[in-house]
Amino acid sequence: MDHVGILAEAFYLPPDKKRVEDVFRDESVPFGTLSKNIDFQRDIGIEDIHVTSDLPSVLALEAAKRALDQSGVSAEEIDLVVDFTSIPEDYVGPTWSAAGLVQQELGLVNAFSTAVNTGGCASYHLALKSVMALMLCDDDVETALLFAGDRTPDLNKTYYPITVASDGGSALVLRKNADRARILEVETISIGRLHDVWYVPGLQNREPNEEVSEKLLHMYAKMDKFNEGVIPINFRMFGKVMDRLLKKLDLTHDDVDYYIYPTFSTWDQAYFMKKFGLTPDKVYTSALKHRGHVQESDMVINYAEAVEQGLIKPGDTVMVVSNGAGFAWSAALIRH
Structure with missing residues (x-):
């Protein structure tokens, strides 16, 4: 029976950092305890994050290039490009296509580009599930590139009371019947x-x-x-x-x-x-x-x-x- 495996996974984190104490100061994050005596500022466990002024597509492109290089797959072999970014990207709204930009910039001339990105931080899973189903039912889709690129606004790094967000990009190359990292x-x-x-x-x-x-x-x-x-x-x-x-x-x-x-x-x-x-x-x-x-x-x-x-x-x-x-x-x- 056919299956889908992950040939490579890669990421890009911009080199510039910002201390979380400076994030809290700039964003006026409240002090005080949450439930069970947890203090958001004291107990978050994050000291610094990656930040950049680059557009999200820059982060996504760098991660996608690294994933392709690691996989050994050529641009011509990619049949499908899927964006699973879960926050606003270079432009607001679904009219513009980050997947189309990646397709163009990487020369993925044989690919179809689209997005699966309505699951928030679970968009990774929704993209995996959707792409795997498509690959297993369509003989024309053998290899897929999945990517995300996230840059939060300068004064919106804190998702109180959950976490502090870092900028970065990631990418995966999936292939039908690959031996490595089989998605069960x-x-x-x-x-x-x-x-x-x-x-x-x-x-x-x-x-x-x-x-x-x-x-x-x-x-x-x-x-x-x-x-x-x-x-x-x-x-x-x-x-x-x-x-x-x-x-x-x-x-x-x-x-x-x-x-x-x-x-x-x-x-x-x-x-x-x-x-x-x-x-x-x-x-x-x-x-x-x-x-x-x-x-x-x-x-x-x-x-x-x-x-x-x-x-x-x-x-x-x-x-x-x-x-x-x-x-x-x-x-x-x-x-x-």
């Missing part, structure tokens, strides 16, 4: 009533007489809805999506060798491990301190770094799990 299955669950917990207002949602400013492109949270709708079910939904995935494959958590999880905060990572009985050597957490959260690219970057560091070895079964604004919980199981 992808599972997603969405809850529509939480569709607007996080949102970017844009021009169309200006208040009467409100001046046009960059703040219309900032990410905002409806805190009441977040606290009442997301927090009570968040880790239960993580468990549900992972259990559903494992059941499909007739596996259990005992069969999972390693976990890739977003770099949100120290308390979030600690609770994930406690909730599912995992030890720190089973979950990639070391990137949090000097990178923070890179949106949907967390999953690609954390996976790539874990491979580079020998934490993921050939033959390992890896659970890649995330949630995302919109609102979705997703998990993928990969046999590296």
